[in-house]
Amino acid sequence: MVALGKSGKLHRRELVKAVLEDRGDMLVIAGLGAPAWDITAVGDRPENLPLWGGMGGAAMIGLGLALAQPSRKVLVITGDGEMLMGVGALATIAVQRPANLSILVQDNEHYGETGMQETATKHGVDLVAMAKGAGFARTLLVTRPEEVPGLRAAIHAGGGPLFALAKIDETSLPLVLPPREGAFLQARMREAVMGPAAHLA
Amino acid sequence: MDRDAPETRPGAAEDWPDRIYDLLKLHNIRQVALVPDAGHSRLIRRCLADNTMKVVTLTTEEEGVAMLAGAWLGGDRGVLLMQSSGVGNCINMLSLSHIHRTPMPMIVTMRGDFGEFNPAQISMGNATQAVLEAMGTLVKRADTPEDIAPTVDATIRMAFNTFRPTATLIGQRIIGAKTFGKD
Known part of the structure; x- marks a missing residue:
């Protein structure tokens, strides 16, 4: 069972670890900041693309990848601040209906990298409702440990697009930094998807 | 225009969009944002009429x-189509193209650079290039129909050969200025 943080909300890294368990060949995009540290803490690998910038772009990177590789599962893990910055992407993605794309927002209701200023979700903005309004047929709100296995199953099942949001503990955890050379990060994922021929494209 | 002039490609003034489409096919472009x-x-x-292209209408150009x-991560070649005003929306996201060395061709139709009617188009139109x-993009202009293809x-x-953002700016001189009925 996924542990809780000090606030009584889900522990962000335990949550990511549970979601990524037995992930197979799933491709994972992580938004800049803590989500990138979280997927790296679970284990850095070529099928991970941790972002160092491009705030607001994580979900759309997921869309481009999902459209290019319709037979592979693609998961975007990002924060509430990052999702809010690119919230129009929910409309763009919902219209495209990529069955192999899932988005998981780790909502701690704060900008964790810049001094814990409050985000709009702290003040009632409901990203799940916005995803529903955009046209996501499948949405999940996760607040309790016993709901996490269902979240994992939904992400791994396909039949998306899926928009999920987990309310998480706001505590900043020790940094676990991924490689920050972007060309390397891109090339290793391309090779994981296409083999060595990726570098001759 | 002298229709018999041998150096003039017949119909180039009208069919340049079709020539761009032909180039997208030639270069195996699979995603059009x-x-x-x-x-x-x-x-x-x-x-839109081409089933081999995934055409995605964005809410803002930086999404593209x-x-x-993401398309390139998965092996698809893509192109971004937008108006010059949209270039301003892309600025920070182009950081990603740099650090990842992502091929990022953009085809931009210009407003505000030649005979513009709308004052709001001038600032971005003249700042586009x-x-x-x-942001490190290689920019080339086309100001005659024959130059576009x-x-x-x-x-x-x-x-795609050198892994970077590139752009063609198609001048308003070719497209014509929208006059809002005040010709």
Whole structure:
């Protein structure tokens, strides 16, 4: 069972670890900041693309990848601040209906990298409702440990697009930094998807 | 225009969008990200009619920069179509194209650079090239219909051969200024 943080909300890294368990060949995009540290803490690998910038772009990177590789599962893990910055992407993605794309927002209701200023979700903005309004047929709100296995199953099942949001503990955890050379990060994922021929494209 | 002049390609003034479409096919472009512009309307119709192209209408142009980064991760070649005003929306997202070395060809129809009617188009229209170049994009202009196909061809080739953002700016002189009924 996924542990809780000090606030009584889900522990962000335990949550990511549970979601990524037995992930197979799933491709994972992580938004800049803590989500990138979280997927790296679970284990850095070529099928991970941790972002160092491009705030607001994580979900759309997921869309481009999902459209290019319709037979592979693609998961975007990002924060509430990052999702809010690119919230129009929910409309763009919902219209495209990529069955192999899932988005998981780790909502701690704060900008964790810049001094814990409050985000709009702290003040009632409901990203799940916005995803529903955009046209996501499948949405999940996760607040309790016993709901996490269902979240994992939904992400791994396909039949998306899926928009999920987990309310998480706001505590900043020790940094676990991924490689920050972007060309390397891109090339290793391309090779994981296409083999060595990726570098001759 | 002298219709018999041998150096004039017949119909180039009208069919340049079809020549761009032909180039997208030649270069195996599979994802077309766009925010519509009147200047691109014919090309957009051609792409929408093509079942081998995934055409995605964006809510803002920076989504397209991110989307094409994802497309390239998965092995798809893409192109971003937009109006010059949309270039301003892309600035920070182009950081990703740099650090990842992502091919990022952009085809931009210009507003505000030649005979513009709308005051609001002037600032971004005249800053478009400078903004793109400030973000390290290789920018080429096409200001006659005959220039468009070779310039777009070069833009696509330089993006995919050398792994970087590139752009063709199609001048308002070709497209014509929208006059809001005040000709």
